[in-house]
Amino acid sequence: MKFSKDDRKAFERIVDKYEKTIFNIAFRIVNDYEDAMDITQTAFMKAYENIDSYNPSHKFFSWLYKITVNESLNHLNKKKRTEKLDNNVAINLESPEEYTAHSEISRRLQYALMKLKFDYRIVLILRHFNSLSYREIGDVLDIPEKTVKSRLFTGRQLLRDILIKQGYKQ
Amino acid sequence: MIEERFIELMNGEIDGANSREESLELKRYLDTYPEAKRYYEDLKAVTQMFDQAEELTPPPYLRKTIITSIFEREGEEERKSVFTSVLAGLRLTFSRRYAYSFTAGIIAGILLFAIFSWIVPWRHPAEDLDNLLGTITSGNLREITTVGPIDFHLPSVTGSARIRYTEDRILAAIQLSAESEIQVLFQHDENVRFEGLRSIKSCNHEMRVTGEETELSHIGICEYIVVFEDVHRSHPHIGFKIFADGSLLFERSIVPGQE
Numbered sequence: 001m002k003f004s005k006d007d008r009k010a011f012e013r014i015v016d017k018y019e020k021t022i023f024n025i026a027f028r029i030v031n032d033y034e035d036a037m038d039i040t041q042t043a044f045m046k047a048y049e050n051i052d053s054y055n056p057s058h059k060f061f062s063w064l065y066k067i068t069v070n071e072s073l074n075h076l077n078k079k080k081r082t083e084k085l086d087n088n089v090a091i092n093l094e095s096p097e098e099y100t101a102h103s104e105i106s107r108r109l110q111y112a113l114m115k116l117k118f119d120y121r122i123v124l125i126l127r128h129f130n131s132l133s134y135r136e137i138g139d140v141l142d143i144p145e146k147t148v149k150s151r152l153f154t155g156r157q158l159l160r161d162i163l164i165k166q167g168y169k170q
Numbered sequence: 171m172i173e174e175r176f177i178e179l180m181n182g183e184i185d186g187a188n189s190r191e192e193s194l195e196l197k198r199y200l201d202t203y204p205e206a207k208r209y210y211e212d213l214k215a216v217t218q219m220f221d222q223a224e225e226l227t228p229p230p231y232l233r234k235t236i237i238t239s240i241f242e243r244e245g246e247e248e249r250k251s252v253f254t255s256v257l258a259g260l261r262l263t264f265s266r267r268y269a270y271s272f273t274a275g276i277i278a279g280i281l282l283f284a285i286f287s288w289i290v291p292w293r294h295p296a297e298d299l300d301n302l303l304g305t306i307t308s309g310n311l312r313e314i315t316t317v318g319p320i321d322f323h324l325p326s327v328t329g330s331a332r333i334r335y336t337e338d339r340i341l342a343a344i345q346l347s348a349e350s351e352i353q354v355l356f357q358h359d360e361n362v363r364f365e366g367l368r369s370i371k372s373c374n375h376e377m378r379v380t381g382e383e384t385e386l387s388h389i390g391i392c393e394y395i396v397v398f399e400d401v402h403r404s405h406p407h408i409g410f411k412i413f414a415d416g417s418l419l420f421e422r423s424i425v426p427g428q429e
């Protein structure tokens with residue numbers, strides 16, 4: 001199936017509905033505003049190109065989130081390789097105004113999330129930012145519900161430890 | 171040390187996944203063990219941080235970038251696929267054998283064109299006589315003397331006339347629009363003979379030819395060429411008159427080279 005001109009409208013509605021969510025997932029995973037924009041754009045492009053492979057018996061957002069998570073992971077891996085190749089690369093601590101305007105809590109949480117391994121970080125993001133159930137998280141990540149729970153519980157504990165180490169108190 | 175089961179119940183409580191009984195069991199446990207309660211409070215605080223963290227707003231141009239990148243690329247791919255199909259088609263049909271035939275055809279065409287151009291002399295560009303096709307002109311069309319155009323803005327007649335003298339012919343190209351019937355009269359000496367008439371814009375006309383006069387009567391818009399033979403190739407003068415209702419409206423003696 002290819003989108004015709006009429007479908008373009010339909011796809012624009014999909015972009016309108018999910019753009020912000022996709023952008024936020026990407027940002028929480030990669031912690032970079034510009035990269036999050038690139039990932040969002042690529043995720044929608046891939047969704048459009050591979051719409052044939054979407055199985056309507058699954059929820060559309062699960063499929064779209066899966067693309068986003070995979071794209072973010074690819075992006076992180078690519079970045080890791082680049083940074084390994086160039087040890088002198090400067091870490092950009094400056095964030096765009098859109099992000100620096102956010103609360104101290106938001107930034108602290110993001111910092112702590114970035115300290116976590118990807119597997120823990122992603123379940124916490126999907127559970128707490130996107131309110132996905134264990135099963136939905138399992139669908140997005142292609143892992144059993146049991147593994148979701150295990151990673152989620154461990155992730156919370158690790159996050160607590162990091163935040164306490166940072167001296168954060170409620 | 172907190173029991174593993176109660177850590178699970180704590181997380182279940184945070185996620186709203188516990189049954190009523192599990193929630194009560196956890197509550198009793200937390201009431202009994204302050205260390206476990208502290209741990210549970212910490213976990214709750216961590217998860218509450220997610221609620222307090224604001225969502226980021228993507229830049230307003232991102233939507234447009236996404237839509238444009240998808241649908242422009244789609245258009246490009248369609249164009250590419252058309253181009254690729256054309257190329258593929260050419261690849262299928264364009265074998266070496268066809269290439270030789272094609273080249274031979276081109277060369278033969280160029281040669282034929284060159285021969286034809288050499289045989290048939292070019293007409294003088296300033297004197298395009300294409301509109302004389304069908305008349306009985308002959309001789310050397312390169313040497314032409316033209317008189318005119320003579321423009322008429324008479325009370326009931328408008329139009330123009332152009333007289334051409336070739337080596338052995340006199341061609342009078344007339345274009346006239348008349349509200350009432352008019353007579354166009356050519357007067358010449360015995361060395362000039364009427365040869366033919368070609369109507370370009372057809373109209374009802376009558377023609378009268380005598381030894382030294384050729385007369386055309388017509389009404390409305392008419393365009394025609396009258397051809398005379400210049401028997402001695404002397405380029406004689408021609409008398410040209412226009413009458414309407416018996417009255418002379420125009421008179422001119424055409425002399426080649428005097429205009």
